[in-house]
Amino acid sequence: xxxxxxxxxxxxxxxxxxxxxxxxxxxxxxxxxxxxxxxxxxxxxxxxxxxxxxxxxxxxxxxxxxxxxxxxxxxxxxxxxxxxxxxxxxxxxxxxxxxxxxxxxxxxxxxxxxxxxxxxxxxxxxxxxxxxxxxxxxxxxxxxxxxxxxxxxxxxxxxxxxxxxxxxxxxxxxxxxxxxxxxxxxxxxxxxxxxxxxxxxxxxxxxxxxxxxxxxxxxxxxxxxxxxxxxxxxxxxxxxxxxxxxxxxxxxxxxxxxxxxxxxxxxxxxxxxxxxxxxxxxxxxxxxxxxxxxxxxxxxxxxxxxxxxxxxxxxxxxxxxxxxxxxxxxxxxxxxxxxxxxxxxxxxxxxxxxxxxxxxxxxxxxxxxxxxxxxxxx
Amino acid sequence: xxxxxxxxxxxxxxxxxxxxxxxxxxxxxxxxxxxxxxxxxxxxxxxxxxxxxxxxxxxxxxxxxxxxxxxxxxxxxxxxxxxxxxxxxxxxxxxxxxxxxxxxxxxxxxxxxxxxxxxxxxxxxxxxxxxxxxxxxxxxxxxxxxxxxxxxxxxxxxxxxxxxxxxxxxxxxxxxxxxxxxxxxxxxxxxxxxxxxxxxxxxxxxxxxxxxxxxxxxxxxxxxxxxxxxxxxx
Numbered sequence: 001x002x003x004x005x006x007x008x009x010x011x012x013x014x015x016x017x018x019x020x021x022x023x024x025x026x027x028x029x030x031x032x033x034x035x036x037x038x039x040x041x042x043x044x045x046x047x048x049x050x051x052x053x054x055x056x057x058x059x060x061x062x063x064x065x066x067x068x069x070x071x072x073x074x075x076x077x078x079x080x081x082x083x084x085x086x087x088x089x090x091x092x093x094x095x096x097x098x099x100x101x102x103x104x105x106x107x108x109x110x111x112x113x114x115x116x117x118x119x120x121x122x123x124x125x126x127x128x129x130x131x132x133x134x135x136x137x138x139x140x141x142x143x144x145x146x147x148x149x150x151x152x153x154x155x156x157x158x159x160x161x162x163x164x165x166x167x168x169x170x171x172x173x174x175x176x177x178x179x180x181x182x183x184x185x186x187x188x189x190x191x192x193x194x195x196x197x198x199x200x201x202x203x204x205x206x207x208x209x210x211x212x213x214x215x216x217x218x219x220x221x222x223x224x225x226x227x228x229x230x231x232x233x234x235x236x237x238x239x240x241x242x243x244x245x246x247x248x249x250x251x252x253x254x255x256x257x258x259x260x261x262x263x264x265x266x267x268x269x270x271x272x273x274x275x276x277x278x279x280x281x282x283x284x285x286x287x288x289x290x291x292x293x294x295x296x297x298x299x300x301x302x303x304x305x306x307x308x309x310x311x312x313x314x315x316x317x318x319x320x321x322x323x324x325x326x327x328x329x330x331x332x333x334x335x336x337x338x339x340x341x342x343x344x345x346x347x348x349x350x351x352x353x354x355x356x357x358x359x360x361x362x363x364x365x366x367x368x369x370x371x372x373x374x375x376x377x378x
Numbered sequence: 379x380x381x382x383x384x385x386x387x388x389x390x391x392x393x394x395x396x397x398x399x400x401x402x403x404x405x406x407x408x409x410x411x412x413x414x415x416x417x418x419x420x421x422x423x424x425x426x427x428x429x430x431x432x433x434x435x436x437x438x439x440x441x442x443x444x445x446x447x448x449x450x451x452x453x454x455x456x457x458x459x460x461x462x463x464x465x466x467x468x469x470x471x472x473x474x475x476x477x478x479x480x481x482x483x484x485x486x487x488x489x490x491x492x493x494x495x496x497x498x499x500x501x502x503x504x505x506x507x508x509x510x511x512x513x514x515x516x517x518x519x520x521x522x523x524x525x526x527x528x529x530x531x532x533x534x535x536x537x538x539x540x541x542x543x544x545x546x547x548x549x550x551x552x553x554x555x556x557x558x559x560x561x562x563x564x565x566x567x568x569x570x571x572x573x574x575x576x577x578x579x580x581x582x583x584x585x586x587x588x589x590x591x592x593x594x595x596x597x598x599x600x601x602x603x604x605x606x607x608x609x610x611x612x
Contacts, residue, residue, distance in 0.1 A: 047505050073508040080509035086502050090524045090608040099520075100510030131609050149510055 002027070002153065002185065006043050006053040015039045019204050019214040023058055026179050026186045026199045028217075031206030032229055037189045040206075041155050044187065045080050046073035057153055057185075077104075079146030079154040079184075083161050085138040087130035093141055094126045100149035109150045111182055116144045119181065120174055136167035140174060147184065154178065157189045172198055193234040197278050197374075205229070217276075222343035224308040227281060227318050235318070236280035237344050243269045252297070252370065259324025259341040263297040264373045281318060283372035284346035287365045288356055297370035300324070304362045305343065307353065315350040319358055321366055344368075381577065384585075388578055390557055391565035392585060398473055398561055399541035402480035403534055406488060410533065414492035415518075435547070436486040444550025447479055451551075475552035476559040480541035488537040495529020496522065525608060528601040535597030539590050562586055 005018045015036035021027040029037045042048040044055055046062070049070065055063040062071040062078075079100075087096050101113065117123050120140045130138060139159055146154060159175070160168045176199055179186050190196055196203065196217065203220040205213040207229060213220050217238045220226055227235040239262075241255035246266055255262045255275060262277065269275050291299065306320040324341035346366060348356075358364070384392070417429055435443045451458035453470040462468045469475035499522055507517040523530075545563040552559040554568065566582040569575030 045509055047508070072513075073505075074511045074513050076509075077511075078509065080506070082502065082506060084502065086500075086506040088503060088507075088521060099507070099512075103511035103516075129609075145510065155509075 001056075001058055002187075003054070003056040004040075004044065006040060006050045006055070008039065008043060008048070008050045008052075010039075013209055015209040017204065017206065017211040018053075019211065021185075021202045021214075023185050024179065024183055025201035026175075026188050027202045027204060028196050028200035029187065029189045029204045029206060030191065030196055030200075030229075032191060034208075035206040036209040037191075037206055038157055041080075041157050041187065041189050044153075045078055045155055046071060046076050060152070074103075077108075077149065077152050079149050079151030081139075081143050081146050081154070081156040081159045083158045085130075085135075085142040085162075087133075087138055087141060087145070089130050091130075092126070093122065093128050093130065093133070096130065096141060097122075097126075097145050097148055100145055104149050111147050111150045111184075113148065115182075116147050119177060120144045134167070135163050136170045139163065139167075139171050143171075143174065143178070147178065147182065151184065154184045154186045155189075156186060158191070160190075160192070160195060168195075175199060193230050193236070197238060197276070218342075222320070222345070224306055224318055224320055224345070227308070227345055227347075233282070234280075235282070235345065235347060236278055237342075239277045239279065239342055239344075241275050241277050243267075243271050243273045243275055245271055257342055259322075260300055262368070262370075262373065264370050278374040279344055279368060280372065280374075281345040281347035283369060284344055285367045286319060286321070286346050286348065286356070286358070287367065290365050291367060294367070295369070296367040298368040300366045300368075302344075302364055302366045304358050304360050304364060306360060307358055309350070309353075316347050317350055317353045319346045319348060319353075320344075321346060321364065323366065382581065384581065385578065387556070388565065388582060388585075391560055391562050391582065394473065394557070394559075395542055395561040395563075396589075398477045398480055399538050399544075401474075401477040402484060402541040403488075403537045405477065406481040406485055406537065407530075407534065410485060410488040410537075411492050411530065414489045414533075415496055415522075417489070418493045418496040432489050433486045435483050440483065440544075440546025441550050443482060444479060444547035447475075447482065447547065447551040451475070451478065469552070471552050471555060471559065473558055476544075476548050476561060479547040479551045480544045483544050483547050484537035484540040487540050488533040491533030491536055492526065492529050495526040495532075498529075499525050527608065528604045531597055531601050531604060535593050539593050542586070542589060542593075 001023045002021045004020070007014065007016045017040050029040060031037050039048065043050045050063065050065065052065050053063070054061065054065065061069050062076045063069060088099065091099065098113070101109065120143060122137070122140055122144055125133060125137055125141065133141065143159065156175070160171055163171065172195065178184050188199055200217050203215065203217050204211060205220050205226055212225060213223060218240055221237045239257045241257045241262065244254040244256045244261060246253050248266070251266050252263045253265070253267050255264060255277065257277070300323045302321040302323050304319060305322050308318040320343055322341050323344055344366060413432060417425070448455065450456050451469045453459060453462055453468050458469060469478050503521055504517055507521045512520060543563060544561070545567070548559060548561065549564060554560050554564045560568065562582055562585065566579055569579040569582065
């Protein structure tokens, strides 16, 4: 159990956050650069002192302003993976890895050297020096070095931000395995929707130093203000789905979500498996009439719940629509019965909005191309 | 070749110079690194004054430094008198005094070199060490110190070279006593004052230049090698 309450004043900028999360899985801090993400993680690590608040993990208090508790970073037992790796240049990879481990009492170690080396695939690097490693290799070693302190919490500050796409794909799966295989709770700072979608269980959504929302990835991504931050290319919602069945004849997999069934191109997941689905707002089209003779595999009757105009000054509009159980909803109501409907978001042009004259409460149809749907396995 | 044969007096001056300079550097190394670290990393009231005091020997005439040492550290000096009464140790007119004078004169050079290298250390690495469980002293010896080694080496050589060439403060503080405080520069000075001392003076001149050149090139080579090792290129 992680319990964080923090406030710090930087002149005319105040960073403030409060959230609790379960003691396992990945909690992601998401926001623009300058939203206070790194500041918060530095306060948790003890590198920056908050003005007010408390930091408690599993009943162990490492900071409490009111009680005058302020553990030094070296006493907190939190691992920290920095954006830039920060391997010690004068030490070999092996010495880097055991630097923190040596400083932990053997009785407190729950992660073993061989385990980490295997998991991260860094055996061939052990006798080398940091200067000879690629960016992706350095980051894997940095992760290993933090893990070997057997941390009670692993802090990761955009560990993939300095890597190119290929290196990102190399490191990302390892991070996912940390929380599942080693059961290390992770606090993950990022402004990349890709990373969040693949890793996060809980999302802490920050904007300009304020905490806007703390909830599951599915719930937070359905918020219109979250879309503003994600940007036109990244915006979209995340749905939890259950694989219902495969239709090999038609080359489709049916996936059940709260509010309906999605058809996607055949995927490797087994029937009954939980799969996380991402639906980009730019891939959702809307129509006032049910379209016929179309390539869209997914057509849902929906209700408009919200229209958010003028994103960042450009000519796009986000339309939030409620899929499923639309008949039960009173016109214009934003309340949805849990479990039987989902919010998805469609980004359309200002001109399309004018032509369709969309208003909250209108019954419209949403169309999603099957091939546009991304999945992640969790 | 006969020209290069050192007289016992000249040999004594060379040995004494190396001995005194060695001690001067050895004794000022610890305090030098500490002062450099404090100046590089700490903010406190009066920091400018401390900085100024450290650099003073670099800018005042060496004779002033020597005279101040005489007043402070002499047998009847403010500190020297007390030290003599408590421990029986004195710096007055012996090689220890010459080493002290050399150390004080070389101190600013040592501190500058070390301070610059401390300021160049990425503090992010020290933060990383903290999150890995290293306390302040631990991280200084396992991260900061290895990273500033080339700077320390440069500081040592500079200080050593400065000690070898020390003249004004030494002759003012501990005088020019053969076998005790008569280092190379002082011996050279004495020879120039003697009617037939020209050959000896020239020999000492050449020796001074050779010793200085050896010190400088050695430091350059060692620092380069050290830097490569730290960056892991070897």
